[in-house]
Amino acid sequence: MSAHVAVVANPAARAGIGARTVVRAAERLRERGVQTTLVSGGSAAETLDLLHRTVAAGVDGVVVAGGDGTVHLAIQVLAGTEVPLGIMPIGTGNDMAISLGLRENRTAPAADVIAAGATRRIDLARLTRADGTIERYGTVLAAGFDARVNDRANALRWPRGGSRYTVAILREFLDLRTDCFAVEWTDAAGMTGRWDGRLLMATVGNGRTYGGGIPICPDALLDDGVLDMTLVEPVSRARLLRLLPRVYAGRHSSVPEVRMERVTRVRIAAAGVGSYADGDPMGPLPVDVEIEPAALTVFVPANRPR
Numbered sequence: 163m164s165a166h167v168a169v170v171a172n173p174a175a176r177a178g179i180g181a182r183t184v185v186r187a188a189e190r191l192r193e194r195g196v197q198t199t200l201v202s203g204g205s206a207a208e209t210l211d212l213l214h215r216t217v218a219a220g221v222d223g224v225v226v227a228g229g230d231g232t233v234h235l236a237i238q239v240l241a242g243t244e245v246p247l248g249i250m251p252i253g254t255g256n257d258m259a260i261s262l263g264l265r266e267n268r269t270a271p272a273a274d275v276i277a278a279g280a281t282r283r284i285d286l287a288r289l290t291r292a293d294g295t296i297e298r299y300g301t302v303l304a305a306g307f308d309a310r311v312n313d314r315a316n317a318l319r320w321p322r323g324g325s326r327y328t329v330a331i332l333r334e335f336l337d338l339r340t341d342c343f344a345v346e347w348t349d350a351a352g353m354t355g356r357w358d359g360r361l362l363m364a365t366v367g368n369g370r371t372y373g374g375g376i377p378i379c380p381d382a383l384l385d386d387g388v389l390d391m392t393l394v395e396p397v398s399r400a401r402l403l404r405l406l407p408r409v410y411a412g413r414h415s416s417v418p419e420v421r422m423e424r425v426t427r428v429r430i431a432a433a434g435v436g437s438y439a440d441g442d443p444m445g446p447l448p449v450d451v452e453i454e455p456a457a458l459t460v461f462v463p464a465n466r467p468r
Contacts, residue, residue: 165222171202172228173209187227194277229253234440248276248461257301261369280464284384286457287368290450299439302372306363312438327373340396347428362394380412387455395419427452
């Protein structure tokens, strides 16, 4: 592939291992004949502005060297365009990369994928807040228990990687609580549904996993034109502890307290409850989420099954 790509670094990264990893990622690409321009501001907003300018000036692709949060930034610029997104998964959570069949924390294989130039179109989820502001996400929206887990995970400095989410889950488990939700949706057949009552958590997935590989929406596909919603009713600590292995294995669809729906749109409301998507805070509920079919082009391993 003879091309010029913008390499987006995590704006939260500082000098040291993060900077060295990004430099190494750019070197890997150049070794494979891909020209690179580094895009990294002092904040997410500055990085977003720089990326908008870079894409407007003309590039053949955008490559994220980071995790789902940095991917999330790039999605805001690339949604609805023909510019493909490549991912070098070196973040704490790499769920978009997992869904695309990319190996975590390996810059060389990811550089090979980008240089080979194979792409596919995938869906995105469009989130609208109560104030009318909009963001797209690629993996999973979480509200309730799992959003509080994200809060805890982001506050931890050890361990790194997906294990951070496991530790956060166990700590949140000790403070287990539910919230009163109102959820309205339109399913894949055009029928409407509603839930009013207490829930442990509510998730809306474009992808299968969150938290570094937890398959909360086990049947979700990135290009099927629908979102997968998972609602979990209140359970005791003992019951939740027994269910966690099934959740980690993606075998919780038959659990009585779990409701799964394939939807094209959903509104989730709950007083005093925050939400996360792609591992980043999206603000308080309510939020409206809709599917945006085939909204993003991504670099993928050649001949990888859907």
